[in-house]
Amino acid sequence: MSVATRPDEQGRFGAYGGRYAPEVLIPALDELAAAWLELRNDPGFRGELGDLLRDFVGRPTPITHATRLSAELGYDLWLKREDLAHTGAHKINNALGQVLLAKGLGKQRIIAETGAGQHGVATATACALLGLPCVVYMGEEDTHRQAPNVARMELLGAEVVPVTAGMKTLKEAVNEALRDWAASVGSTHYVIGSVVGPHPFPMLVRDLQRVIGDEARTQYRDRVGTDPEYVVACVGGGSNAIGMFTAFVGAPEVRLFGVEAGGVGSELGRHCSSLTLGQPGILHGALSYLLQDADGQVVETHSISAGLDYPGVGPEHAYLKDEGLATYVSATDGDALDGFQLLARTEGIIPALEPAHVIGWLQHRPLPDGARVLVNLSGRGDKDLDTVRAALAGERP
Amino acid sequence: MSNLEATLRAVRDRGAKSFVPYVTGGYPGVDGGLLRMLAAAGADAIEVGIPHSDPIMDGGVIQEASRVALQRGTRIGDVLASIVDAAIEIPVAVMTYANIVHHRGYEAFCDDLARSGVDGVIVPDLPVDEVERFAALGAARGIDVVLLAAPGTTAERYRAIAAASHGFVYCVATYGVTGVRDQLSVTARDVVTAVRPYTDLPLLVGVGIATPEQAGEASAFADGVIVGSALMAPLVAGDPKAAVELSGAFRSQIV
Numbered sequence: 001m002s003v004a005t006r007p008d009e010q011g012r013f014g015a016y017g018g019r020y021a022p023e024v025l026i027p028a029l030d031e032l033a034a035a036w037l038e039l040r041n042d043p044g045f046r047g048e049l050g051d052l053l054r055d056f057v058g059r060p061t062p063i064t065h066a067t068r069l070s071a072e073l074g075y076d077l078w079l080k081r082e083d084l085a086h087t088g089a090h091k092i093n094n095a096l097g098q099v100l101l102a103k104g105l106g107k108q109r110i111i112a113e114t115g116a117g118q119h120g121v122a123t124a125t126a127c128a129l130l131g132l133p134c135v136v137y138m139g140e141e142d143t144h145r146q147a148p149n150v151a152r153m154e155l156l157g158a159e160v161v162p163v164t165a166g167m168k169t170l171k172e173a174v175n176e177a178l179r180d181w182a183a184s185v186g187s188t189h190y191v192i193g194s195v196v197g198p199h200p201f202p203m204l205v206r207d208l209q210r211v212i213g214d215e216a217r218t219q220y221r222d223r224v225g226t227d228p229e230y231v232v233a234c235v236g237g238g239s240n241a242i243g244m245f246t247a248f249v250g251a252p253e254v255r256l257f258g259v260e261a262g263g264v265g266s267e268l269g270r271h272c273s274s275l276t277l278g279q280p281g282i283l284h285g286a287l288s289y290l291l292q293d294a295d296g297q298v299v300e301t302h303s304i305s306a307g308l309d310y311p312g313v314g315p316e317h318a319y320l321k322d323e324g325l326a327t328y329v330s331a332t333d334g335d336a337l338d339g340f341q342l343l344a345r346t347e348g349i350i351p352a353l354e355p356a357h358v359i360g361w362l363q364h365r366p367l368p369d370g371a372r373v374l375v376n377l378s379g380r381g382d383k384d385l386d387t388v389r390a391a392l393a394g395e396r397p
Numbered sequence: 398m399s400n401l402e403a404t405l406r407a408v409r410d411r412g413a414k415s416f417v418p419y420v421t422g423g424y425p426g427v428d429g430g431l432l433r434m435l436a437a438a439g440a441d442a443i444e445v446g447i448p449h450s451d452p453i454m455d456g457g458v459i460q461e462a463s464r465v466a467l468q469r470g471t472r473i474g475d476v477l478a479s480i481v482d483a484a485i486e487i488p489v490a491v492m493t494y495a496n497i498v499h500h501r502g503y504e505a506f507c508d509d510l511a512r513s514g515v516d517g518v519i520v521p522d523l524p525v526d527e528v529e530r531f532a533a534l535g536a537a538r539g540i541d542v543v544l545l546a547a548p549g550t551t552a553e554r555y556r557a558i559a560a561a562s563h564g565f566v567y568c569v570a571t572y573g574v575t576g577v578r579d580q581l582s583v584t585a586r587d588v589v590t591a592v593r594p595y596t597d598l599p600l601l602v603g604v605g606i607a608t609p610e611q612a613g614e615a616s617a618f619a620d621g622v623i624v625g626s627a628l629m630a631p632l633v634a635g636d637p638k639a640a641v642e643l644s645g646a647f648r649s650q651i652v
Binding site for chain 2: 010018019020021022023024026027165166171175178179182183184185186279280281282283284285287290292295296297298299
């Protein structure tokens with residue numbers, strides 16, 4: 001199954017994906033799938049989106065040779081700088097594309113979920129730019145943990161609705177956004193923030209994020225003269241990783257690594273390592289790997305990084321794992337804190353805690369000496385300063 | 398023909414309408430005794446929810462009931478045991494979510510239901526496109542896999558749902574999730590009217606039915622009415638007696 005034929009018409013990536021959604025949403029999912037298959041190669045749409053990505057987002061984002069970090073770790077490391085995209089993370093690539101698409105479909109209202117707030121800020125930004133009202137569902141716990149992003153969204157004109165169910169984090173925010181959409185589906189588009197959800201979302205979000213890898217592969221070849229041997233990205237829902245991997249999947253001599261959040265231990269409830277420690281299951285409309293108990297109840301998760309704090313993962317990652325096309329590993333909260341500081345100190349870049357997991361994993365030197373490594377630096381770390389300072393002050397989670 | 402379908406057809410054949418109350422299994426007070434009281438209050442069948450951690454098709458009342466049920470350690474087996482314990486003659490359908498069924502395994506789950514005397518199963522996030530294998534396994538064991546038909550879809554899809562559903566067709570009255578509404582949505586009649594040409598199965602309306610009066614309105618064009626959140630509200634407020642009394646009031650209007 002090549003990228004071009006993945007998923008199939010039922011939204012399947014091998015056994016994974018599909019459309020496990022309430023019947024009331026099916027017409028909107030059909031409409032969205034049909035519209036996207038038509039527009040994704042439409043010169044008019046691509047041109048309009050391409051202009052916005054260049055003039056508003058600042059694409060292409062550069063790749064940076066991490067000279068001092070390379071010397072410290074014994075690798076030859078390059079960073080794809082999604083932290084330099086407008087709003088500070090890769091999330092804007094997807095949000096802008098989906099809001100533009102929704103506008104084309106005549107939708108009058110946008111809803112989104114957010115965990116760390118990066119996707120919420122990106123969606124609020126796209127809505128401000130394109131003139132659509134925006135409602136963002138955010139777990140109440142996350143509204144406290146990420147208060148500056150709540151302020152940003154509100155400044156951008158979005159309404160932020162705190163969700164008080166369950167653990168009051170990302171999973172519950174997705175549930176609430178799905179419930180809103182079930183009631184408002186005629187007039188509203190749900191901008192899902194990762195490569196999760198019922199078909200066509202995993203395909204749509206991948207297609208909008210693949211710009212990361214498409215740019216990076218060309219840039220890397222221009223600078224280094226060949227492909228990297230290793231491409232590494234962090235995986236929560238998995239959109240930055242899919243965005244990076246898609247350009248490389250199946251390329252000979254390129255190995256793909258996804259780094260999940262290992263939290264504070266391998267017992268259920270202490271991590272978010274769906275691919276490395278979960279089992280197949282259905283959440284938010286798709287079959288993928290899932291952290292669940294003996295009855296199939298979805299369990300609570302933990303990560304120092306709100307953006308990775310999710311019990312599921314995009315179905316295409318499940319497929320890549322089972323097919324041996326990508327390898328998934330995990331890094332703990334402590335690794336992420338180490339990586340966060342190391343990158344700041346050696347390269348003058350403060351990463352988000354999410355990609356800090358990748359740097360932390362590399363610190364254990366899991367790859368051969370001198371390996372050519374391309375890392376997706378998916379976002380910047382301003383949002384995480386309070387969390388990191390508290391953790392370093394001895395309140396290690 | 399399954400017990401569930403036969404029962405609902407028999408109600409229709411005698412010119413009456415079916416009343417199907419829903420309760421969330423595992424919630425305090427939801428036990429075999431309550432199911433017997435609901436049967437005695439005139440229910441034609443009962444829908445029992447197996448609580449799930451992520452009830453995306455449910456509004457606030459049933460979300461809260463599910464949360465409490467799981468927090469007190471309710472397992473799937475506990476809910477099925479309460480159905481066995483009820484030992485009622487009217488058919489029972491369980492309502493749950495796809496991952497509960499998938500994780501147990503479609504076949505093992507159907508076996509569990511059959512062993513517990515359950516007659517039907519409603520899984521709102523297993524739409525017609527994903528349900529084929531599960532429905533076949535259920536049918537082989539006398540378990541009806543009931544499909545939902547919702548507002549706003551195409552005639553082609555209503556036809557497919559009608560053809561694939563077993564027992565009855567669950568006609569979703571309104572856009573949105575479970576929970577009471579101020580009035581019966583006009584879409585309730587639209588869905589029933591759209592599905593009717595494609596099947597002889599009984600058509601039951603559910604989602605958002607708040608009052609006996611609304612249920613009465615719906616029974617004018619549907620073969621029966623499912624009432625969930627409106628009955629769970631008194632249970633969640635700690636008053637199971639009121640829930641049974643309210644069932645009687647619903648029963649008297651569903652004619």
